[in-house]
Amino acid sequence: MITFDAVTKRYADGTVAVDNLSLEAPTGEITVFVGPSGCGKTTSLRMINRMIDATEGRILLDGDPVRDIDPPKLRRGIGYVIQQAGLFPHKKIVDNVATVPLLLGWDRGKARSRAMELLERVGLDPAMGERYPFQLSGGQQQRVGVARALAADPPVLLMDEPFSAVDPIVRTSLQDELLRLQAELNKTIVFVTHDIDEAIKLGDRVAVLRVGGRLAQLADPKTLLSEPADDFVREFLGHDRGIRRLQFVGTDGLRLRTDLTVPAGFSGGSPEPWVLAVSDDGRPLGWLRGDGGGGEPEPYGTFRPGRDSMRSALDAALLSPSGCAVAVGADGKVVGVATREVLDAALAEAADG
Numbered sequence: 001m002i003t004f005d006a007v008t009k010r011y012a013d014g015t016v017a018v019d020n021l022s023l024e025a026p027t028g029e030i031t032v033f034v035g036p037s038g039c040g041k042t043t044s045l046r047m048i049n050r051m052i053d054a055t056e057g058r059i060l061l062d063g064d065p066v067r068d069i070d071p072p073k074l075r076r077g078i079g080y081v082i083q084q085a086g087l088f089p090h091k092k093i094v095d096n097v098a099t100v101p102l103l104l105g106w107d108r109g110k111a112r113s114r115a116m117e118l119l120e121r122v123g124l125d126p127a128m129g130e131r132y133p134f135q136l137s138g139g140q141q142q143r144v145g146v147a148r149a150l151a152a153d154p155p156v157l158l159m160d161e162p163f164s165a166v167d168p169i170v171r172t173s174l175q176d177e178l179l180r181l182q183a184e185l186n187k188t189i190v191f192v193t194h195d196i197d198e199a200i201k202l203g204d205r206v207a208v209l210r211v212g213g214r215l216a217q218l219a220d221p222k223t224l225l226s227e228p229a230d231d232f233v234r235e236f237l238g239h240d241r242g243i244r245r246l247q248f249v250g251t252d253g254l255r256l257r258t259d260l261t262v263p264a265g266f267s268g269g270s271p272e273p274w275v276l277a278v279s280d281d282g283r284p285l286g287w288l289r290g291d292g293g294g295g296e297p298e299p300y301g302t303f304r305p306g307r308d309s310m311r312s313a314l315d316a317a318l319l320s321p322s323g324c325a326v327a328v329g330a331d332g333k334v335v336g337v338a339t340r341e342v343l344d345a346a347l348a349e350a351a352d353g
């Protein structure tokens with residue numbers, strides 16, 4: 001666990017970058033520092049591994065003040081990932097990843113095989129180990145940055161805007177990869193971002209900082225979205241806070257109708273305004289008018305009940321003219337339909353809760 005105990009950082013010119021910050025980043029969890037530019041996120045992060053020393057207060061690592069730990073020793077137990085990866089340009093990828101193990105005195109063979117294993121773990125072809133950083137895309141370089149930080153298996157990872165410099169699609173896959181890795185590795189991660197969506201996706205706990213380095217709120221993402229502490233947090237969360245909150249509302253309790261499906265050749269005769277055409281093997285084909293009018297099946301959206309959130313279910317409903325969301329199983333086959341009425345009732349309940 002990392003503890004900030006009344007930590008203040010005042011730079012030489014008098015700038016107060018962090019002001020009386022107290023919080024805990026629990027072991028095995030991802031704690032995200034988020035806030036507008038200049039609110040002291042990077043300063044806070046760098047005080048953990050003593051790249052910057054606090055002016056007042058204490059930072060404790062599992063109860064020990066970091067101030068009492070020799071910086072090189074401290075940093076051996078702390079992986080550090082920065083924006084644009086910060087790889088050594090003249091070193092091959094494998095040697096970049098093996099940097100810390102080699103510093104720790106591992107023999108070269110062991111350090112290299114650990115590096116290869118890690119490249120695979122972060123989703124890269126180990127053959128890339130023989131390339132130089134400039135021969136990799138930005139997203140691949142970021143993966144190498146994560147592999148390098150994990151090389152000596154440190155219990156703590158500090159990540160400073162690690163995915164900010166890549167395009168949104170690569171960024172999403174890097175975030176997914178981090179969550180997958182974290183499920184296996186259970187590191188204590190402190191992650192800095194200015195992107196509230198990234199904070200909500202990745203954080204077990206999210207610390208929202210305001211300029212001047214003051215903690216505005218520390219909460220799990222769901223609480224943050226439903227109970228922002230003040231106007232600053234509310235504004236920072238943005239206008240679609242209500243919609244985003246739905247990603248924490250489950251769909252397992254949704255009542256599904258199973259009487260709205262029809263075979264592919266359906267030609268009318270249902271009292272329902274819309275029915276769902278389903279293939280012989282149970283897959284959705286599209287919505288048809290119940291009276292048989294209209295022609296080709298209309299678009300549909302699907303969700304997996306129990307696994308996907310209400311946000312996905314609502315998205316699925318909005319994609320189709322029927323206003324209903326098609327529930328499918330892991331095999332893609334239709335298990336039922338969540339009608340607009342059912343979704344409305346669930347939304348009303350979510351709004352109350």
Ligand SMILES: Nc1ncnc2c1ncn2[C@@H]1O[C@H](COP(=O)(O)OP(=O)(O)OP(=O)(O)O)[C@@H](O)[C@H]1O
Nearest residue numbers: 011013015017036037038039040041042043044194
């Ligand atoms: N070496 C320094 N000397 C003086 N002031 C500094 C120094 N480093 C940072 N600051 C100031 O401290 C404040 C916090 O900076 P910091 O980099 O921690 O913020 P940040 O939240 O990480 O910002 P960003 O999202 O823009 O990277 C800012 O006002 C910054 O200008």
